[in-house]
Amino acid sequence: MSHTGSTIKPIEPAVIPRPQHPISRANISPNALKVLYRLKDAGYQGHLVGGGVRDLLLGREPKDFDIATDAHPEDVRRLFRNCRLIGRRFRLAHVLFGREVIEVATFRALQEEVQDNSKERHVDEEGRIVRDNVYGSLAEDAFRRDFTVNALYYNIKDFSVIDYVGGMDDLNAGMLRLIGDPETRYREDPVRMLRAVRFATKLGFRLHPDTERPVNELAPLLGDIPPARLFDEMLKLFMGGYALANFEALRHYKLFGPLFPLTEQALTHEEEHFPLTLISHGMENTDRRIEQEKPVTPAFLFAVFLWQPVRERARQLEAEGQHPAQAMQHASSQVIAEQASVMALPRRYSLPMREIWMLQLRLERKGGRRSLRVLSHPRFRAAYDFLLLRGEAGEVSVELGQWWTDFQEQHPEEREQTVSRQSPRKGRRRGGRSRARKSGAAI
Secondary structure, eight states: OOOTTOSSOOOOOEEEOGGGSOOOGGGSOHHHHHHHHHHHHTTOOEEEETHHHHHHHTTOOOSOOEEEESSOHHHHHHHOTTEEEEOSSSOEEEEEETTEEEEEEEOBOOGGGSOTTOTTEEEOTTSOEEEEOOBOOHHHHHHHSSBGGGOEEEETTTTEEEESSSHHHHHHHTEEOBSSOHHHHHHHOTHHHHHHHHHHHHHTOEEOHHHHTTHHHHGGGGGGSOHHHHHHHHHHHHSSSOHHHHHHHHHHTTOHHHHOHHHHHHHTTOBTTBTHHHHHHHHHHHHHHHHTTOOOOHHHHHHHHHHHHHHHHHHHHHHTTOOHHHHHHHHHHHHHHHHHTTSOOOHHHHHHHHHHHHHHHHHTSOSSHHHHHHHTSTTHHHHHHHHHHHHHHTSSOHHHHHHHHHHHHSOHHHHHHHHHHHSOOHHHHHHHHHHHHHHHHHO
C-alpha cells in the first residue's frame, strides 16, 4: 500500500488493547452500540471512528458517534429498517433512532488506488473531489481521513483502538496534523482549512507546521465552496463555544475574508478599532451565552459580522440624499444580497437581521411615546443587546444603553411618567396647525 506525497509513511497499525486506553462502553451511545453489534453479528467489521473516539480518549463527551464498516450502504440498509441512504459525493447510511442519527460510512479507497476511468470518482480541475464512491479497506480508510487524531478506530470485536497514522502520539502531544500532503488534501476539499482551525481551537491543539504552512496561500479556494456548505461551517465555527478564538484564528490565517469579504474590507479601514472591537465583543458575548446555556441565533451573529458594511453603505446612500431609514433599508438589502452570493443566508435569519439593524435608528432616538412602541417590538431584546455591543465598542454612548436598561426595568406607571416628561407638548403644536388652517381659510 502506498500513499503518494504522504508525510506519514504506511505502517503496521498500532493496536491498543482495552486496558491501555480509557474508552468505556458505558460512555458510548446505546444506539451506536446497537449498530456496532448488529454489524459484527452479521459478519461485518464495525468500528467507532472520528471525533467520537478522539473525544472519548480525551475524556470529553462526544457530540455524535460515527461508525466505519466494510458493509456497503445497501448492506447497512438491509440490516436496519430505520435506515436511509444519503449523499451523492459519498454514499452514507443514516440509522435513525428518534432524534439521534448514527452515521455509518463504508471504508473508502485511497485516491491513487482508483483507476482513472472510474465512474465512481471525479476530481475537478482544482483537485477537489466532487464524487467519491469507491470502497476500500480499513487501512485505506484510515489514510483517507483528514487529521491523524480523527483516524482512530474503536473495534467493537475486541474493544481495542486501532491506529494506522500515529494519531495516539499526536493526541498525547496536543498536535493537529493532516494525513498526507497538506496542499493536496486542502485542494481536494478546501473546507479542511476551516476544520483545521475549528479543531485546533476546540481541542486547544497546535497546528503542525506542515499542516499550517499552505493555508494562507490556499485560502482563496474557499470561494469555490457552495454557499450552503459555507453556512453550515460558519455555524460550527461560531456556535460551538469558541467563536472569539475562531474569529481571531480565521483572520490570522486569512480565511475570514473568503467567508465575509465585505466585512474584511471594512476591517482594513476601521475607525478607532471599530468594527473589530464590535465583532470581538459579539463573539465574546456568544461564547458566554453558550456557556450559560442561553439561546444563540445565527441572525444575531450575522448582524454583528455585517453591521459595518451596512453602516458604511447606509452613510453613502444618505450622502446621496436618501432619508436615514430608507438608506438603512436599502443598505441592508444590498449587503445581504452580496453576502448571500458567498454564504447562504436563509430568510429565517436575514429578516431578523434587518429588524435588528433598523431598530438601531429608533433606539438612538430615546424618549417619548415612540420608546413604548419600540419596547413592545418582538425583536426589541435582540436589538437592545446589539445596542449594548455598540456601546462597548465605542460606536454609541454607554449612557444610551443604560437609559434603555433603566427604562425596561421601570414599573409600567413609572414608565408612563418617564414618557410623559419626555414627550413634546402637543397642545401648542395642535393649536398652531389650527391657526394655520384658519388663516388659510381666510385667504
